[in-house]
Amino acid sequence: MEKIAHTSLEDFYREMAAKLGKDLESIFPKGLHKDIGHFNVFDIAQTLERVRSTSEMPYNRRKYYKISFIKGKNRAEYADKVISIKQNALLFATPKVPYHWVPEDPNQSGSFCVFTEDFFMKDRSKNSLESLPIFQPGTVPVFEIDDELADEIEHLFKKIKKEIASDYIFKYDLIRNYVLELIHYGQKLQPASKISTSNDASMRVVSLFVELLERQFPVESSEQRLQLKTAKDYADRLAVHVNYLNKKLKESTGKTTTEIITDRITQEAKILLKQTQWNVSEISYALGFEEIAHFSNFFKKKTSLTPLEFRS
The missing domain is CATH 2.60.120 (Jelly Rolls)
Known part of the structure; x- marks a missing residue:
């Protein structure tokens, strides 16, 4: 795109x-x-x-x-x-x-x-x-x-x-x-x-969502923090209803808005765990999690490994 x-x-x-x-x-x-x-x-x-x-x-x-x-x-x-x-x-x-x-x-x-x-x-x-x-x-x-x-x-x-x-x-x-x-x-x-509603509205919604998502990455500093974390965050930024955004992404990619966001956050988490010396707490903060436990549970659910197990 x-x-x-x-x-x-x-x-x-x-x-x-x-x-x-x-x-x-x-x-x-x-x-x-x-x-x-x-x-x-x-x-x-x-x-x-x-x-x-x-x-x-x-x-x-x-x-x-x-x-x-x-x-x-x-x-x-x-x-x-x-x-x-x-x-x-x-x-x-x-x-x-x-x-x-x-x-x-x-x-x-x-x-x-x-x-x-x-x-x-x-x-x-x-x-x-x-x-x-x-x-x-x-x-x-x-x-x-x-x-x-x-x-x-x-x-x-x-x-x-x-x-x-x-x-x-x-x-x-x-x-x-x-x-x-x-x-x-x-x-x-x-x-x-x-x-x-434009004929190519669906294409624009998907394209703009992907652009907003990717603009948050790569995370280059442990003091940097994701600003858009939920489906509603992205829908508000695009001035569309969250259900509409979810429908168009599902039609285009086969995934929900939340699934796409969590997949991209997981990808970035893997990169930070393997390629930086940041501790898990710093990575958790940079990726928008309020508690390190929330990040650990999120990562294990997505990968079947804890962050430290994946890093080792």
């Missing part, structure tokens, strides 16, 4: 520089210091102008947040959903949910901004971005909007662009407020209504 690209900010800027035909330094925002995170804003028409022949972008999981205001006919593909947009759309992207955005006509315009959680959450005592309803797992944050609201959103992006180009010393504080306005616009909207 084709893997999903894992796009960092560095990857994003290399891609943007190529699309815009500019050097990296010229598109990096002025006056932005590392200690306040990262933020930037772009014009969609300019970014598409040089890539008309490549109308589709692969699924990817970005290491940053993105809010897009898009004018034109498009569709957004998630694991089991296809959302068709006829005219204006507002899209919120989180690092946790991969998606595929497909322009369906050449007349695309609008703007998008990218930012890190460090930029937005200046006050570390507050909850994370993932606590906001718009970025919660299990949601599909794509909204079709009318012309009146599109005009308001477009005006807000114009203010962001004007501010980022200014020399105002507190401009990023002001931009945070504008981004918060965008988030509140999204949270007030209802989900886009034209949701359909």
Whole structure:
């Protein structure tokens, strides 16, 4: 199966520089210091102008947040959903949910901004971005909007662009407020209504599940810990119901979601037991078990050997 690209900010800027035909330094925002995170804003028409022949972008999981205001006919593909947009759309992207955005006509315009959680959450005592309803797992944050609201959103992006180009010393504080306005616009909207099941939805669900599973491996440090451990964890990340995920995986592989997860964890446990000097407690922790006894029972059930018997 084709893997999903894992796009960092560095990857994003290399891609943007190529699309815009500019050097990296010229598109990096002025006056932005590392200690306040990262933020930037772009014009969609300019970014598409040089890539008309490549109308589709692969699924990817970005290491940053993105809010897009898009004018034109498009569709957004998630694991089991296809959302068709006829005219204006507002899209919120989180690092946790991969998606595929497909322009369906050449007349695309609008703007998008990218930012890190460090930029937005200046006050570390507050909850994370993932606590906001718009970025919660299990949601599909794509909204079709009318012309009146599109005009308001477009005006807000114009203010962001004007501010980022200014020399105002507190401009990023002001931009945070504008981004918060965008988030509140999204949270007030209802989900886009034209949701359909795509013919290749099953293939996408299986492919994305495998990508999310494999992205957790190899375990390279005893301080690293698996974040996705259960079928529900994966279903939430893919914005599908756990029963739907289980059904599609069973149809495709003959195994349940839990069986696939436990098989992969067992495989990694064998590797760590044979190829590292970590003690069993460290391996147990890294693989997401709360108690070493739970790991030992899990491993013996899968292999008929205790972890120490297998290691010896």
